[in-house]
Amino acid sequence: MAETVQARIRFLVPVDYSVVSKQASLYALNLAAQLNAEVHFLHVYYSPAIDALEITGSSFTQPQVQTEVIEEMSKTEEKMMENFVAEVLQEAGNENIPVKKLVLPGIPEDEITDYAQENEYDLVVMGTRGKNAQKVAIFGSVTISVMDRIRIPLLVIPENFLPMHREIPNNLLFVTTFEKRDPHTLERLMRFLTPVSNLRIFLGHIQAEESDEWDNIRLNGLADLIRTKYNRPDVEVCRFQEKDLLKELDEYISRNKINAIAMTSQRRSLIAKLFTSDFTRKILYHSTVPLLIFHS
Secondary structure (H helix, E strand, C coil): CCCCCCCCEEEEEECCCCHHHHHHHHHHHHHHHHHCEEEEEEEEECCHHHHHHHHHCCCCCHHHHHHHHHHHHHHHHHHHHHHHHHHHHHHHCCCCCCEEEEEEECCHHHHHHHHHHHCCCCEEEEECCCCCCCCCCHHHHHHHHHHHHCCCCEEEECCCCCHHHCCCCCEEEEEECCCCCHHHHHHHHHHHCCCCCCCEEEEEEEECCCCCHHHHHHHHHHHHHHHHHCCCCCCEEEEEEHHHHHHHHHHHHHHHCCCEEEEECCCHHHHHHHHCCHHHHHHHHHCCCCEEEECC
8 A cells, every 4th residue: 555645834925024023934934944845936916016007007008018017027026936945045054955936916915815825834933023123014004914814823933033052942832712713723733733742731721700610620721631642741821810921931031041922812802912012012012932824
């Protein structure tokens, strides 16, 4: 009987050639090397000149001129992508990782979301820029927009993620508000990180008030699931008060050397809460902890 060839894991890494997207690209390449994955780089470009042609061009010349403009832009973008990928591959120190380079015209958040879902990627890796960046935080806003719409696992790399911390995530904090899909998310997460031999899971619950008995039962039930089904006897359970979320999480991440956070985003309330809180600003603008979001 012929052996079944397992399909290689595929990452999609949208880039805008910035330092932020370079950090995300380097992280993706390192993760791909550990998980035997391939990396597809995507750049979406847009020019107001295209819209201007639709307004000012005559009915006779406009289609031809528009095609020429797009073709010329595409050649320029392809060259920039070629140089960008060559640079990150060299810096990553592993030029044997299978890569693919793609450039598309359009609105970034639309094209990224559509392309990722139509081609059924296993993971999308994006960087996000801080509020204090010297340039306008376009790529950061694109990441947030993609996060709201995409249904593929999304790994967000904060702006200040340090090069020395590009190691594969092995101290992972799974944050729960007891979504019904959490067991399914854990299944996907553990399958995804199967090659990580020294993986340790920390299970955290964000509570608005003092926890009740039912919260404790559900939290301990998830912990038991991780211990028994995934053979992770050393899983640690922790609780965070919403009112002190930033401080408690910051201290916990530092104390336990957490190098990734994962969560389910079935209810928008959790994502909205995190991405409008001081904690999210810490994660996205100041921290060195990537955020892995699984959509149900």
